[in-house]
Amino acid sequence: MTTGVTAPGVVRVHVPGRSVRHDLRAIKIVLHREMLRFLNDRTRMVSTLVQPALWLFVLGTGLGTLVSRGPAEGVDFRTFIYPGVIAMTVVTTAMFSAGSIVWDREFGFLREMLVAPVGRASIVIGKCLGGGIVATVQGVIILALAGLVHVPYSPTLILTLLGEMFLASVTITAFGVSIAARMKNMQSFFGIMQMAIMPMIFLSGAMFPLAGLPGWLAFLTKINPLTYAVDPMRHxxxxxxxxxPAAMEALNPGVHWFGWRVSTGVELALVALMGLALLGLAIAQFRRTD
Incomplete structure (x- = not known):
């Protein structure tokens, strides 16, 4: 007599389908994770402020004794480089936020996000928004130092700078994510980051006026995307x-295309368009990530 053995019942696993609600929740979770990572990393918060503080107070004070002559006499050089230091702070922080994708890949967390039933675009958007908010919060600390370099604490100025900082930081985070999506280790990412970010900062007019430059240097500043983020802050x-008026013309000449000064609105629109293009590139790169 053969005794029949009943196979245990098969448990059906239900995987929820993708929906807009799930994608929005994924954006929120990724953004929240970026904020928690930033708040729990005190060393990162302090270290990313050391270099801007050195540029502003050490280099700015030292060079101020040499360059505050002629039309710029009477204007503290630290006041001039203050917008550039803000840009440097948010750009560096945004790139570090983007680089955390490489850490997530090395420790396996990225694979868990990729197999979740949400669109990969939502992960990238959450990452870019989180990086933008983190970089803006870091920039607020530099904003708090405005009075030390003779910049007034005007509510209008502070709100304007906050908006411009956030726009620039989201754009740079999207740029970093598009690079980090294909990187396998942090050494490669930081090498590319230094190769890309430092020339962008130095060629943005963050540390020198855009007036009276040699033709080749003026051309490089005009094709540098970061120039169009620094100039509105300085304006x-x-x-x-x-x-x-002479000091204004010497220190805040703006960006000129064929004799026409590019307005602040056009510059911010260019940064926003570059941000959208880089976001699309980052999403495309992320979809090809294994």
Whole structure:
């Protein structure tokens, strides 16, 4: 007599389908994780502020004794480089936020996100928004130092700089994510980051005026995307200062295309368009990530 053995019942696993609600929740979770990672990393918070503080107070004070002559006399050089230091702070922080994708890949967390029933675009958007908010929060600390370099604490100025900082930081985070999506280790990412970010900062007019440059250097500043993020910040700062017309022309000449000064609105629109293009590139790169 053969005794029949009943196979145990098969448990059906239900995987929820993708929906807009799930994608929005994924964006929120990734953004929240970026904020928690930033708040729990005190060393990162302090270290990313050391270099901007050195540029602002050490280099700015030292060079100020040499360059505050002629039309710029009477204007503290630290006041001039203040918008550039803000840009440097948010750019560096945004790139570090983007680089955390490489850490997630090395420790396996990225694979868990990729197999979740949500669109990969939502992961990238959450990452870019989180990086933008983190970089903006870091930039707020530099904003708090405005009075030390003779920049007024005007509510209008602060709100303007906050908006411009957030736009620039989201754009740079998208740029970093598009690079980090294909990187396998942090050494490679940081090498590319230094190769890309440092020339962008130095060629943005963050540390020197855009007026009277040699032709080749003026051309490089005009094709540098970061120039169109730094110039609106400087325009906002100088719009709240009492300086002579000669000093304004020397230190805040703006960006010119064929004799036409590019307006602040056009510059911010260019940064926003670059941000959208880089976000699309980052999503495309992420979809090809294994």
């Amino acid at each position: 906002a700062v100088f719009g709240h200062l009492s300086v002579s």
